[in-house]
Amino acid sequence: MDLLKKRIQSDGQVLNDSLLKVDSFLNQQIDPQLMLKMGEEFAKRFSGESITKILTIESSGIAVSVMAGLILNVPVIFARKKKSVISNEALYCTKVYSFTKRESNSIIVPKNFLEKDDKVLIIDDFLANGEAATGLATIVKQANASVIGIGIVIEKSFQPGAQKLQQAGYRVESLARIASFSNGQVNFL
Ligand code: G4P
Ligand code: NA
Ligand code: NA
Secondary structure (H helix, E strand, O other): OEEEEEEEEHHOOOOOOEEEEOOOHOOOOOHHHHHHHHHHHHHOOOEEEEEEEEEEEOOOOOOHHHHHHHHHHEEEEEEOOOOOOOOOOOOOEEEEEOOOOOEEEEEEEEEHHHHOOOOEEEEEEEEEOHHHHHHHHHHHHHOOOEEEEEEEEEEEEOOOOHHHHOOOOOOOOEEEEEEEOOOEEEEOO
16 A cells, blocks of 8 residues: 555554554554545455455554454454453464564453454554464454455564464465564565
8 A cells, every 4th residue: 555655654663673653653653534535445355255354453453453443334343362261261362473463362242243254354554473363364264154255454574473464374464564674664565
C-alpha cells in the first residue's frame, strides 16, 4: 500500500536493525485518515469472504481494526493482555511470548463474543515473530470458529512470523512488507 509505505519513509524512525518507530501515526499519535484508508484496504482484500468478526489485540491493533470493521460492517473484538489469569470458564485464554519485550502475557477474550459459526479476520499492527497472531488464532480455534485470514499493517519479512503463519495455512495480507533496515533506511520487499 503506497500511502503507508510513503508514510513509513517520511515519518518512521529506524531504531536499530530490527525495530521501527512509528509513534507519530500508529503506536501513540494515531492518524485517523490513514487508519480509514488501511481499514478500506483490508476490507477490499477480504471482500467476498463473508467475514463476521474482526479480532485484534490491545492496544495498537484497535484503531485500524475499527476502520476495517466499519467498512465490512462487522463487530471488532480485542483481546486483552494480562500478566496471569486465574482459570475462568467464561474466558478464552492463551499464552503469548514476546521476543521483542522478553515477556509472556496471557491474552483473553470473553467467550460470549465468539461463536462457532464466526468467520474471523485477525488484524494486528506489526508482524515480527508471529506470536500475537498465533495466539489470536488459538483463541478462534478454542471457539471452534474459523480464521479466514490475518491482516497486518507492517510486516517485518526478515523475521519469522509471516512464513510461520503461511506454513500453518493462514492467508496473510500485509499492507507494508519490510525486507530490511539499513543505514537508518527502510527497504521494502
Ligand atoms: P510477534 O507478535 O510478531 O511475535 O511480535 P512481538 O511479540 O515481538 O511484538 C511485541 C510488541 O512489539 C507488539 O506490540 C508489537 O506490535 C510490537 N512490535 C514488534 N516489532 C515492532 C517494531 O519494529 N516497531 C514497533 N513500533 N513495534 C513493534 P504490543 O506489545 O502488543 O503493544 P501495543 O503497541 O499493541 O500496545
Ligand atoms: Na505495538
Ligand atoms: Na501489536
